[in-house]
Amino acid sequence: AASPAHICPFDQACSYLEAAGKELKLDQGSLEILSHPRKVVTVSIPVKLDNGEVRVLAGHRVQHSDILGPYKGGIRYHPAVTLREVSALAMLMTWKCALLGIPYGGAKGGIAIDPQLYSVGELERITRRYTSELIKDIGPSVDIPAPDMGTSAREMAWMMDTYSVNVGHAVPGVVTGKPLSVGGSLGREMATGRGVMIIVREALADQGKSLAGMRIVIQGFGNVGGAAAELLYKAGAKIIAVSTATGGVYYPTGLDIPALKTYAAVNRKSVVGFPQAAPISNADLLTLPCDVLIPAALENQITEENVNQVQAQMIAEAANGPITLEANQILEARGVTVLPDILANAGGVVVSYLEWVQGLSYLFWNEQRVNHEMEQLMVQAYHQVIQQSKLRQVNLRLAAYTLGVGRVAQALSDRGLYP
Ligand code: AKG
Missing domain, CATH: 3.40.50.720 (NAD(P)-binding Rossmann-like Domain)
Structure with a gap:
């Protein structure tokens, strides 16, 4: 995912926000708040490799906004991961969840590694230590990680287990995109x-x-x-x-x-x-x-x-x-x-939401129902974007951003500024 050197992913994300803010005539204070992540965490992950060598990796989690609900977003293992990229992707998650009408904020996490170069055992130790370092920052009503590039249901099961062991009881809802055996959802992989x-x-x-x-x-x-x-x-x-x-x-x-x-x-x-x-x-x-x-x-x-x-x-x-x-x-x-x-590309987080809802209600659906509920949310968002694009005479990207940003800005204004 290497960006050409002259393109800063976070600046690019901010310029989309600015364009949406201008179109929505957002006040300067709201724009200022929305352009900063609420919390940025970088932890050290010391890991003993199979050959006995100890390496210290940096693990990031950027929580952009929880104005609409718990933070939500994937964990990326890729050599090109940087804090700027994770910050940009966290902001994107905020607008994506808002656009789809699901009650989440936005976050993203990542470690700059090529997972192909690590053994399964090493990846498990990295994932468990990363989770353990983030123990106070994640949780089913706080921040819910999911798979992204370089991670999958396997890593989510390790995260779920590490979190659960640390808090003393099973907490399947701390991650989505997990295996079916521990409360994952049918239809999530596709x-x-x-x-x-x-x-x-x-x-x-x-x-x-x-x-x-x-x-x-x-x-x-x-x-x-x-x-x-x-x-x-x-x-x-x-x-x-x-x-x-x-x-x-x-x-x-x-x-x-x-x-x-x-x-x-x-x-x-x-x-x-x-x-x-x-x-x-x-x-x-x-x-x-x-x-x-x-x-x-x-x-x-x-x-x-x-x-x-x-x-x-x-x-x-x-x-x-x-x-x-x-x-x-x-x-x-x-x-x-x-x-x-x-x-x-919002289908993934929509089914993550459906997985989380199934887990919280202890009721699991068949794949047809999952796909049907997801399709309804996707089709609805598509039509809202088309309508917004016509109404405001803007392209589909700006239409989608104005919807996402607009909903978060409205909630920010309704919640008010503390203190
Ligand atoms: C993305 O949509 O890019 C995500 O990281 C979503 C992950 C999820 O919560 O399912």
Whole structure:
């Protein structure tokens, strides 16, 4: 997720907030409050590696806002993690939860490691110590972590166990995205990809089109890109190219996604070398002619440098922040539909919310119900964004931001300033 050196992710997040604030005519005090995270925590994580060496890692958790409810957001293990990036992503979570109408604030956490370079035992020790250091800052009504890049249900189970052992009793609600065995929700693993499929389907429907036969390019074939590819393929779309970190594959009449999933599963999650398809680089993949482009992996992928080569008619931001502000303006001027991240990739946090609600009520739903409830929240948010965009004559990103920021600002004004 390395950002080009000249792009500061937190400055970028603040400029979106500023634009929304200007559009909403927010007062300077509210803007000032919303542009600062409420709490920033960095802890030292001393870990004994398998070879006996001791290494000290830095673990971050940024709690941007709890104006609407407990902090919520993922934990990222990736070499490019920085406090600035985590702070930007925490702010994004605040607007995302508000936009979806779920009663959470926003947070994000991360450790700058490449999890592939650590053994399972080392990852478990890192995760447990990180959780233990954050013990007073998290909790089912305080701050609820979830998986993000480089983490999964496995890490959430370790976090849940560490928290529970420390407080002396089982607390499944301290994390979401956990395994079913400890109170996870059916449908959580595919949720972000499913949400992307739903938003693309709705946006195409507004243009009088359906998913069937659409030529779709997806950057990323992990939790999000892989699930989106599978669901779009099932809906009849042609997935003409996908990629993983090491490169991509292109097949203009449409890849066999089930076969590709099987291939990636036995090739260390890589799609490179998939028979019949042509190899393509991650950079070239973004410029393929297609109906829908879905960047589902990295930040700042479409910038001023490559935006003029992008040929897609519609772009759905399945990753957080894959298009820079400047590139977005150029795409908008060209009439390309950009479905913004805080809407397009919200399916994950929506099902996290449904998981938390199921846990708090000790009642578990079947997958059909989970998917149905999620779909309703996603479709509702989509229509609100479209309506806001028409009402305010702004692009979909600013429409989504004004809705999210506006709801938090209203709650801030109603709650008032203490003391
Ligand atoms: C994201 O939407 O980027 C998240 O980190 C959400 C994680 C969750 O709470 O499910």
